[in-house]
Amino acid sequence: MQTEVTAPHPVDRHIGQQIRIRRIQSDVSQSELAKGIGVSFQQLQKYERGINRVSASMLYEVASCLKVPVAAFFEGLPEPGAGDLSQIAAKIDERIAYISTTEGRELIGYILQLPSRVRSRLLSLVSALIEG
Known part of the structure; x- marks a missing residue:
């Protein structure tokens, strides 16, 4: 039985991209951030690409490690129900x-x-x- 692979949700991709942007802005390597939040380097890569969803508690840990507010990861998203999310990921x-x-x-x-x-x-x- 094959499992259907679906594309990451646009919000998950956006959050992952925001993690990457904030990490780069903070001059923190992927290895350093992964260690700081207690995950593998590969897991952080999956978060940044939006392949794996970031739980609320993990997003809080990322924000703490990068010293940014949790809300920073949601910047650039339209209000819920206000628009097409597919265009956001391409711009970012x-x-x-x-x-x-x-x-x-x-x-x-x-x-x-x-x-x-x-x-x-x-x-x-x-x-x-x-x-x-």
Whole structure:
């Protein structure tokens, strides 16, 4: 008897991607986070890909280890019943792919060195370039 393999739920993928984003932002390796929350490296990879769901207690442990609020993992999700969830994962996949590159991390590092006011103006400039 074969088991039907289904794609991860978009919310599970989103939570996993948010874990990865927060981990990278915190400059924590997968091995370090896995050890910190008491799971194997492979299990953390499955969480980050959304293959395995993260329980509420495990999400709390991840948040504690990364020193972020639990709510941070839900940022970017529409209100329940408010929209199509399939588009969310695609947008975040692109962000993670870029953040994971040397260029992406270098760019973010430079941006973070700018004063808040300059970052805000830079964001406005980039937004205007995209719209124009």
